[in-house]
Amino acid sequence: MPGPSTRQHGRRGPLDPVVARARRCLTAALAAPDDASEPRAADSLTTVATGERVDALVACSGGADSLALAAVAAHLVRRGDARIGAVVVDHSLYPDSDQVAADAAARCTDLGLAPVTVERVTVEPAGEGLEAAARHARYAALDASARRVGARVVLLAHTLDDQAEQVLLGVLRGSGTRSLAGIPPQRGSYRRPFLHPDLGLDRADTERVCSAEGLTWWEDPANADRAFTRSRLRSIVLPLLARELGPGVAAGLARTAAIAARDADHLDAEAADLYDRIAERSPGRCVLPIAALRAAPPALLPRVLATAAAHAGADALTRERIGALEALVAPRADTGPGGAGPVPLPGGVTARRLTAGTVGDARPGPAAGVDAAAAGSGTPAAVLELRGPARPDHRR
Incomplete structure (x- = not known):
């Protein structure tokens, strides 16, 4: 890969409209309110002085997508609109990965981002799979880099093609629906400007930004x-798909994700x-x-069951395990023998269908969703119990 350019950063003729759109994407992403579901990177940091903190870090690999994002971020830095640095993660998966990382870091520095660091990880x-392991290592490195400089935001260069x-x-x-929603434009401290629902850029657009910037x-x-x-x-x-159906396939799928x-x-x-109730x-x-679960809309039932499993300490559930829990909820005639469980879940959690009187300290009443008719008739109410490993009996 050629070495970093030493070009001037001033305007050289009319501004490319794709570059202008990319800048609007980043400006909108930085102006978006913080996702309250997760703490900001800077909130957990107490050792970085306020004057040394940056507003954001660009995760840059040296590819067209992330280099375009770095160039757009550098424009905001030159304007004095934000303090933005960059971090390059070297996964050490290729013989020349250290040189690729060093070149990417040099480009970010040449653009005017600061600080710029290289984080080497072991996958x-x-x-x-290798992809998942690399992703986990990468995000751990990005988290650590953001905490070190107190960055409020980490910028990722996913495009409409991604x-x-x-x-x-x-x-x-x-x-299901959540998976079809694809990559979230924002999650916690992470923001993906090029996934803006109205302005988003595809991979060809990011290459055009790089070309316009001489990169x-x-x-x-x-x-x-x-x-x-x-x-x-x-x-x-x-x-x-693009050849057979025409252009716009990626944008159409991205719109599907937004919906x-x-x-x-x-x-x-x-x-x-519903779960809280x-x-x-x-x-x-x-x-x-069980009565409340059977009355739940089918779209809500697997979500409630997954939440309950997570509370009991289970790891993320596959569709097959969710289906096994749904079978516990279904009427016995529908599930056949064994419909009461137990159903083992990842993380050592066990699910069983029981009568309320056999569930330790769990005595859900009508306000908690128990079948009022069954309660009034003296018929034991059925419940679904999810219990983690080696938990004490709370009746003691």
């Missing part, structure tokens, strides 16, 4: 490695409200009345 797949690939992956997995970029060899499903989607499936995200947010809020909770344990 160790443990029961997960979003389209994510939506297709969700479709292929047979996933050359690095091509990640993993992008062409067809051993990865995402690479096959990128190099074969999406180009085929699905709104729907998923609403369903998640409804499910959280019916759940009897104690440390490592959750009890839900």
Whole structure:
């Protein structure tokens, strides 16, 4: 890859409209209110003096997408609108990865971002694929870098093409609404300016930004490695769809993600409200009345069950495990023998369908969603109990 350019940063003729749109994307992302669901990086930092903090960090790999984002961020720095640095994560997966990282860092410095650091990580797949292990290592490094400089925001350069690939992956997995929502434009301290619903940029746009700024970029060899499903989607499936269906496929899939995200947010809020109303909770344990679960809208039931499992200490559930919990809720005639459980869940949690009188300290009453008719008739109410490992009996 050629060395960093030493060009001037002033205007050289009319501003490319794609560059202008990219700048609007970043300005909007930085102005967006913070996601209250997670603490900001700067909130957990007490050792960095206020004058040494930066507003944001660009995660830059040296590829066209992240280099375009770095160039756009540098424009805001030159205008005095923000203090923005950059961090380059070297995954050490290729023989020349250290040189690629050093070149990317030099480009960010040349653009005027500061501070610019290189974080070297070790990728160790443990029961997960290489992509997932690299992603976990990368985000750990980004989190640490943001805390070190007190950055309020970490900027990621995902594009509409990345979003389209994510939506297709969700479709292929047979996933639900949340998965079809794709990559969130904002989550906690992380913001993805190029996924702006009205202004978003695709991969060709980011290359155009780099060209307009006089920047050359690095091509990640993993992008062409067809051993990865995402690479096959990128190099074969999406180009085929564009040829057969016309341009705009990526933008259309990105719009689908935005619509699905709104729907998923609403369903998640409804499910959280239902869960709060019916759940009897104690440390490592959750009890839900079967009658209330059976009355729940089908779109809410798996969300409530997943929340209860998480409270009991379970790891993330697969669709198959969610289905097993739904079978516990269904009438016995529908589930057949064994419909009462137990159902093992990842993380050592066990789910069982029991009568309320056999569930330790869990005694849900009508206000918690127990079938009032059953309670009035003296018929034991059925409940779903999810219990984590080695939990004390709270009756003692």
